[in-house]
Amino acid sequence: MTHDATHHEPHLDHEPHLKEGETKYCPGCGKALHVSAVACPACGASFERPLLGSRNRVIAALLAIFLGGFGIHKFYLGQKGWGLVYLLFFWTVIPGIVGFIEGIIYLCMSDERFTEKYG
Numbered sequence: 001m002t003h004d005a006t007h008h009e010p011h012l013d014h015e016p017h018l019k020e021g022e023t024k025y026c027p028g029c030g031k032a033l034h035v036s037a038v039a040c041p042a043c044g045a046s047f048e049r050p051l052l053g054s055r056n057r058v059i060a061a062l063l064a065i066f067l068g069g070f071g072i073h074k075f076y077l078g079q080k081g082w083g084l085v086y087l088l089f090f091w092t093v094i095p096g097i098v099g100f101i102e103g104i105i106y107l108c109m110s111d112e113r114f115t116e117k118y119g
Ligand SMILES: [Zn+2]
Pocket: 026, 027, 028, 029, 030, 031, 040, 041, 042, 043, 044, 045
């Protein structure tokens, strides 16, 4: 047995059997990686999972449902332009209704999907 144990990198060095749906591609070199990989073993690029977004889906949903008419959730999500539109038209009640629906949509989304879109 002359296997060099010092270079043993668990599950990143040896390409694992990548099942479909569990693969993502390195933004640096395009190598196929397991979705759980946080760094590319080929080019060294590290991609901290963007899934831990700075915005909380439930907070956004509550803001949308209760304060949606003022576009507060849009400001929260960094969509200031939309926030202003909602704010300007809050008296028409329409932003309130739209905000309420958006709140429900946020609640029904998965965290991943939400972060992908708004994170
Ligand atoms: Zn890479």
